[in-house]
Amino acid sequence: MIQLEQICWHIDGRTVxxxxxxxxxxxxxxxxxxxxxxxxxxxxxxxxGLRRPSAGRVLLDGRDVTRLEPRxxxxxxxxxxxxxFPRLTVREQIAFAPKLCGMPVLEQESLVRRLADQLGITALLDRQPDALSGGEKQRVALARALAARPKLLLLDEPLSALDESMRSExxxxxxxxxxxxxxxxxxVTHSSAEAETLGQLHLRLVNGRLESSTTRV
Known part of the structure; x- marks a missing residue:
């Protein structure tokens, strides 16, 4: 569970x-x-954890993580x-977090293969980012995030670089x-259609505060 408690953030004298x-x-x-x-x-x-709030707390599964590093x-x-990462291959991108956490090499390789297969990017493992399409980059970034074995996944406009024909897939x-x-x-999205397709819970940020509505189970 994510719990946000009275999160405030101010910049240049403005309350965001x-x-x-x-x-x-x-x-x-x-x-x-x-x-x-x-x-x-x-x-x-x-x-x-990339930004510190001016006030408030972030709790994940009841644990206060407000002052913890992102990793x-x-x-x-x-x-x-x-x-x-511009100079890393797709294989190295996906293995980055597991390697940082000290995962054994054979376990890293197994995880990379499994995620690459799941996301349909096995043929891309030895390529670098400049040889990938927008859709391929999106899948690689998602695989890299999943390789950290998170309970919570944050996506900032993940489909915005894709054309309409690719968004449904x-x-x-x-x-x-x-x-x-x-x-x-x-x-996070600006697309109402995307929100309707994906969202079990809809949130809207208005004047620095959240409004919510449950849409489906």
């Missing part, structure tokens, strides 16, 4: 997040919407620009990944 509080049940696919510049990405960065939180994050992939890995997902 104003007492954001919510509890999100485990294994829920959550969609977060709101106007450009309203603080959606900042909220994801606070949850995963200590057990969270997978796919930023909007995907942030693939990518949405189905995200749904199957969420179910197979028993993930709680927080997915």
């Amino acid at each position: 997040l104003d007492g954001v509080s919510i509890s999100i049940p485990a294994n829920t696919y959550v969609v977060l919407m709101g106007p450009t510049g309203c603080g959606k990405t900042s909220l994801l960065e606070i949850i995963c 200590e939180r057990g969270i997978g994050y796919v930023p909007q620009d995907l942030a693939l 990518a949405s189905s992939l995200l749904q199957s990944i969420q179910k197979e890995h028993s993930l709680t997902v927080l997915h």
